[in-house]
Amino acid sequence: MESIENNSQVIIKDVWKLYGKDAKKVFSKKLMQETKAVIQEKTGCIVGMKNINLEIKKGEFYILMGLSGSGKSTLIRSLIRLVNTTKGNIIINGKNITKMNNEQLLHFRRDTFGMVFQHYGLLPHLTVLDNAAYGLKVKGIPKGERYAKAMQTLETVGLKGWEDYYPGSLSGGMQQRVGLARALANDPEILLMDEPFSGLDPLIRRQMQDELVELQEKLKKTIIFVTHDLHEALKLGDQIAILRDGEVVQVGTPEDIVTSPADEYVQQFVQDASPAKVLTAGSIMEEPSILTYAWEGPKTALTLIRANKRRAAFIVNKSRELLGVIREKELVSLLEQETKSKTIPMDSIKKVSTVTEDTLIEDLFSIITENPWPIPVVDEKNRFKGIVTTDHIFESLSPLGGE
Amino acid sequence: MFEFPETINLPLASVIDSIMDWLLLHLDGLFDFIGAIILHVVLALESLLLFVPWFIIILLIGLAGWKLLGKISTAIVFMTMMFIIGAFDYWDLAMRTLSLVIASVVFSLLIGLPTGIKMARSDRAQRILKPLLDAMQTMPSFVYLIPALMFFGMGKVPAMFATIIYAVPPVIRLTNVGIRTVDIEALEAAKAFGATPKQILFDVQLPLAKPSIMVGINQTTMMALAMVVIGSMIGAKGLGMEVLLAISRIEVGRGFEAGISIVFLAIIIDRITYSFSKKDK
Numbered sequence: 001m002e003s004i005e006n007n008s009q010v011i012i013k014d015v016w017k018l019y020g021k022d023a024k025k026v027f028s029k030k031l032m033q034e035t036k037a038v039i040q041e042k043t044g045c046i047v048g049m050k051n052i053n054l055e056i057k058k059g060e061f062y063i064l065m066g067l068s069g070s071g072k073s074t075l076i077r078s079l080i081r082l083v084n085t086t087k088g089n090i091i092i093n094g095k096n097i098t099k100m101n102n103e104q105l106l107h108f109r110r111d112t113f114g115m116v117f118q119h120y121g122l123l124p125h126l127t128v129l130d131n132a133a134y135g136l137k138v139k140g141i142p143k144g145e146r147y148a149k150a151m152q153t154l155e156t157v158g159l160k161g162w163e164d165y166y167p168g169s170l171s172g173g174m175q176q177r178v179g180l181a182r183a184l185a186n187d188p189e190i191l192l193m194d195e196p197f198s199g200l201d202p203l204i205r206r207q208m209q210d211e212l213v214e215l216q217e218k219l220k221k222t223i224i225f226v227t228h229d230l231h232e233a234l235k236l237g238d239q240i241a242i243l244r245d246g247e248v249v250q251v252g253t254p255e256d257i258v259t260s261p262a263d264e265y266v267q268q269f270v271q272d273a274s275p276a277k278v279l280t281a282g283s284i285m286e287e288p289s290i291l292t293y294a295w296e297g298p299k300t301a302l303t304l305i306r307a308n309k310r311r312a313a314f315i316v317n318k319s320r321e322l323l324g325v326i327r328e329k330e331l332v333s334l335l336e337q338e339t340k341s342k343t344i345p346m347d348s349i350k351k352v353s354t355v356t357e358d359t360l361i362e363d364l365f366s367i368i369t370e371n372p373w374p375i376p377v378v379d380e381k382n383r384f385k386g387i388v389t390t391d392h393i394f395e396s397l398s399p400l401g402g403e
Numbered sequence: 404m405f406e407f408p409e410t411i412n413l414p415l416a417s418v419i420d421s422i423m424d425w426l427l428l429h430l431d432g433l434f435d436f437i438g439a440i441i442l443h444v445v446l447a448l449e450s451l452l453l454f455v456p457w458f459i460i461i462l463l464i465g466l467a468g469w470k471l472l473g474k475i476s477t478a479i480v481f482m483t484m485m486f487i488i489g490a491f492d493y494w495d496l497a498m499r500t501l502s503l504v505i506a507s508v509v510f511s512l513l514i515g516l517p518t519g520i521k522m523a524r525s526d527r528a529q530r531i532l533k534p535l536l537d538a539m540q541t542m543p544s545f546v547y548l549i550p551a552l553m554f555f556g557m558g559k560v561p562a563m564f565a566t567i568i569y570a571v572p573p574v575i576r577l578t579n580v581g582i583r584t585v586d587i588e589a590l591e592a593a594k595a596f597g598a599t600p601k602q603i604l605f606d607v608q609l610p611l612a613k614p615s616i617m618v619g620i621n622q623t624t625m626m627a628l629a630m631v632v633i634g635s636m637i638g639a640k641g642l643g644m645e646v647l648l649a650i651s652r653i654e655v656g657r658g659f660e661a662g663i664s665i666v667f668l669a670i671i672i673d674r675i676t677y678s679f680s681k682k683d684k
Contacts, residue, residue, distance in 0.1 A: 082591050110597030121588030125610045134606070135596040179592075186596070 009190070009222055010056040010079065015088035017074055017246070020045035023086050036245040048074045049085070050246040056224065056239070058189075061216060063237035064226045065269075071246035072226045076192050079224065080109050092190070110139050114183030118195040120175045122167040122182075128154065129163035132181040139186075146185075153181040156215070173204040180212075184219075193225045197232065209235055230269050234258065234278045242266055254278055274362075275396055281364060282357025284396045285377045285386035288314060294323060297342050302331040312373050314384065315349055322376055322384045324349040354378045357385060361396055364388060423553060438560040441510065445559055449502040457494055461485045464671060471678040481674075484667040491660045493642060497668060500631055500641035503559065504672065507566040507627040512620065515571045519578025519619070520604065529579065536572045544569050544633055552637050562634025569630040573622035581615025582608045617680030624676050628669055642668070 018026055018039075025043045026032065036047040049071045056062045064072040077083040079090060081097060090097050092112065100108060114135065122131050129147060130137075132154050136146035154160060157177040167175050176196055183191055197205045209232060216223060227233050233240050234254040241251045242265075250262035258278045261267040292301045292313045305313050305328050312327040323346075330348050353367055354376050367375050374387035427434075452460070461482050469478035488497050522528045547568050551561035585608050593607045609616075635643030642665050649658030 077591075080595055082594055106597045106599060108597075109595060113595060115592065115595040117588040117592055119586075119588050121586070121590075121592035123589055123592075123607060123610070125613075134593075137606075138593070138596045138598045138602055182592075182596075192595070 007057065008055040009058040009060075009093060010054075010224070011089075011091040012052055012054040012056075012075075012079075013089045013091065015049055015052040015075075015078065015090060016086045017048035017071070017078065017083060018045045018086045019048055027087065036247075047246045048083075049078070052088070052243075052246075052248055054241055054248065054251065056222060058222055059220050061223045061225065061236055061238045063233040063240040064224065064243060065228065065230065065233045065240055066243035067228055069245070070243040072228075072243050073194055074246075075243070076194055076224060076226050079190075079192060080113050080115065081105055110135070110186070112189050113192055114186050114188035114190075115192040116176070116179045116183050116194065116196040118198055120167070120172075120179045122175060122178055124166065124168055126166075127163060128159065128165050128167065128170070128178050131167060131178050132163075132185055134182055135186040150181065150185050153185045154178075156184065157181045158211075171204075172200050173208060176200065176208065188221065190222045190224065193223060195226050195228070198227070198229070205232075212236065230273050231277060234273060242269065255280070255283060276362035276365075277360060279361050279396050280357060281355050281359045281361065281375070281377050281388050282385070284361070284392045285357070285388045286392065288374075288376075288384075288387045290314075291316060291384070292326065292344075293317070295343055298331045298334045298344050301326060301344060302328065302335065305331070314352075314373075314376055314387075315344065316384050320383045322352075322354060322378050322382055324351045325373055326350070352376060354382070355388070356380070361393060364393060368393060423550065427553060434554045437564075438555045441506070441560050441563050444509070445502055445506040445563060448506050449499055452498040452502050453495060457489055460498075461489075467675055468671075471675055477674070481671050484671060488664045488667055491664055493645065493661065493664045496640070496642050496645060496661075497664055500628075500643065500665075501668065503563060503566070503631045503634070503639060503641060504624065504627050504668075507563050507570060507631065508620070508624050510563070510567050511571045511574060511623050511627065514567065515574035515619075515623065516578055516616070518571075519575040519616075520582065520608075522575060522579040523582035523608070532575070536576060539568060540572045544630055545636075547630075548633070548637050557638035559639045561637050562631065562639030565637075566627050566630040566634055570623045570627040573626065574616070574619040577615050577619025577622070578612065581612030581619075584615070585611040614680045617676070621673065621676040621680060624672055625669065628665075628672060632665060 016026075020043065022043050023045055026039055026045055031039050031042060032051065034042070036050065039045055039047050052071075052075060064075055066072045074083050078085050079092070079097070081100075085098055088098070092108075095108070097105070097108060123134065126134070129150055133146040133150035136149060141149075151160075151163065154163060157180050159174065159177050159181060162170065162174065167178060170178070176199075179196070183193075197208050200208065213236060225236060234257070237254055239251065240254060240257050242249045242257065242262075244265050250257060250266050252260075255278065257266065258270045258273055258275070261270050290304050290308050290310060290313050292304060292315045294315055294317045301313055301315075305311070310328075312325050314325055315323045317323055326344055326349055331344075334344070334348060352373070353370065355364065355367065356379065357377055359377075364375060368388075368390055374389040376387055377385045379385055464485055465478040465482040468481040469475055472478075488494060518532070522532050544565070547565035548561070551565040551568075555561040555564060589607055589611060590603065593603045598606065631639065631641060632643035632646065635641055635647050642661050645661035646658055646665070649655070649661060
C-alpha cells in the first residue's frame with residue numbers, strides 16, 4: 001500500500017469509471033480528451049466518471065453537486081468501492097483503496113466510514129435501535145455495548161423514545177434521522193451522504209440542514225455530501241465541486257461558485273440562487289469613515305461627526321474592541337453639562353447589535369431595520385472590522401453570476 | 404402426400420435410455436442410499452401423524468387457522484373439513500398423503516433454498532438454471548414417474564422423488580426473484596458498513612426476500628400435493644390411490660369422496676402456508 005505525503009484526507013487522482021466491455025480502448029485510442037458523447041459513440045463505453053481529481057481536507061464539509069447523470073453518486077460510491085473505478089487512485093488517510101483486497105476493504109469500510117442514503121436504506125424488519133446499531137453489529141460489538149452506543153446517537157439526532165418502533169411507522173424525516181444515527185454510531189472519520197435530504201419536504205429538509213450544520217460544528221467530521229440542490233450546497237458546503245457528464249467543472253467555496261462561475265453550465269446553476277443566501281457580511285462591508293476612540297473627548301467626537309455629516313459614531317477601545325455607538329444629541333448634551341468630562345462617559349455609550357464576517361446577508365435584514373446607523377461587523381473577539389449599510393445590502397442583491 | 408422422410412431419424416430416446424441404463428448400472432448404490440434417507444424421513448413422519456390422536460390433530464389445525472389467519476370462523480371451517488375427511492373414513496389415508504407432502508416439501512426446501520440463493524448471487528447460475536426450471540415445470544408431471552420408477556422401484560420413494568423434482572422450481576424461482584429485488588440502498592448500506600457476504604445474506608437479503616420466498620414455499624407445497632396424488636400411480640399409498648381405484652372400478656361416489664378430501668387438504672395447506680408470506684407485512 002503506497003502512502004502519499006499530503007495533508008488532504010481524501011485524494012482522488014485521475015479517476016475514471018467506464019461502463020462497457022471495451023474500457024481499455026478508451027485509454028489506448030487517445031480518446032481521453034473527447035467528450036462523454038464522443039467516447040460513447042466511438043467505443044460503446046458509457047462514461048461514469050472522467051479524469052476526476054479532487055482533494056478533500058480533514059474536517060471539511062465537501063459538496064459534490066450536479067444533475068442526475070453527472071457522476072456525483074458514482075463518485076461518492078467509489079470512495080468505499082460500492083463502485084469499482086476503472087482507472088486512477090483514491091487515497092484515503094494515506095491508503096490507496098483501489099488496491100485493497102476484500103478483507104482490507106471490509107475493515108476499512110467499518111472503521112473509517114459512515115454512509116447515509118437518499119431513501120434511507122434502513123432494514124424494515126429491525127427496530128430503530130437495531131437499525132442504528134447495525135454498523136456496530138457488523139463489527140461484532142456485543143449487544144449491550146452496541147445498544148448503549150446506538151441509544152446515544154439516537155439521542156443526538158433527536159429520536160429518543162423511538163427505539164422500539166419499526167422504520168415503516170416513522171415519517172421520512174425521522175427515518176433519515178435513523179439513517180444518520182446509524183452512520184454516526186460507528187463514530188466514523190468520514191461521513192458520506194448521498195442526497196440525504198432530497199426525499200424530504202422542504203420544511204423538514206431545511207430543519208435537517210440546520211441540525212446537520214449544528215452537528216458538524218460539534219463533531220467536526222469530514223463530510224462528503226452529494227446534492228443536486230444549489231441552495232443546499234451553498235448553505236452547507238465549505239467546498240463545492242460541480243460535476244457534469246462525469247467531469248469536474250468547478251471547485252471552490254460557495255462564494256467562488258456564485259461570484260465567478262467557471263462556465264455556462266455553472267452559471268445556469270447559480271442563476272436563480274439568491275445572493276442573500278450566499279454572500280456574507282464580510283464580503284460587502286467597508287471601512288467605517290469615522291471611528292471614535294474611547295480616550296478622545298466628546299468635543300473631538302462631535303467635530304468628527306459633524307464634519308462627516310453623520311448622526312453618530314462607533315466607539316472602540318485601544319485594542320479596537322467595539323464599545324458601542326454615541327449619538328450627536330448625547331454629545332451635545334454632554335458638552336452643555338457643567339462638569340465637562342474629558343472623555344466620553346461609559347453610560348452614554350449605547351450598546352449595539354453586531355454581526356460577524358460570515359453572517360449571511362439574509363440575516364442582516366432584521367438588524368438593519370432596528371437602528372438608524374449601519375451594522376457593525378466584528379470578529380470573534382469583538383474587534384471592529386467594518387460596517388454594512390443599507391446601500392451595501394441593496395447593491396449586493398443584484399442577480400448573481402451576471403457579467 | 405408428403406411424408407416426413409423415414410431416413411431422417413434423431414435417436415434421442417435411445418440415447419436417454421442408454422444413459423438411464425448406465426446410471427442404473429453404476430450409481431445403483433447412490434440411489435439406494437438416497438432412497439433409504441427419503442424413506443426413513445417419510446416413515447417417521449407418517450407414524451407420528453398416525454400416532455397422534457385424530458382429535459388432537461384437528462385441534463392443532465384449528466389452532467393454526469385461528470392464530471395464523473386471525474379468524475375463529477376460519478378455524479371452525481378447517482376443523483369441519485378435517486372432521487368430514489375422517490367421516491369419509493379417509494383419516495389414515497389423508498395422514499399418509501399429508502406426510503408425503505410434508506416430507507417432499509422439506510426436501511424441496513433443502514434443495515430449493517440454497518439453489519435459489521446461489522442463483523440470485525450469480526448471473527451465470529441464473530442463465531443456466533432458468534431454462535432448466537422452465538423445462539422442469541412444463542414437462543408433464545407423469546414423465547417424472549418413469550425414471551423415478553426405474554431408479555427406486557415402486558412405492559413411496561419414487562413418488563416422492565418425482566414430487567420433489569416437480570415441486571422444487573417455484574421455491575428456487577421466488578427465492579431468486581426475492582433476493583434480486585431487495586431494496587438496493589438497504590443492500591448498499593450493509594456493504595457500506597463493511598458487512599461480509601454472509602452477513603448481507605442473513606441480515607438483509609433473506610429477511611427482505613422473505614415474503615417472496617414464502618409465496619414460493621406456498622406454491623411448492625401446492626405442487627407437491629398435486630404430485631403426491633399422481634404419485635399414487637406408482638404405489639404411494641394415500642388419497643390419490645383411492646381416486647385411482649375409483650376410476651378403475653367406475654365407482655363415482657367413492658371417487659367423489661376421495662376427491663373432496665384432497666380438495667379439503669389442499670385448501671387448508673394453502674391457506675396456512677400462504678399466511679406465512681403475509682405475516683409481518
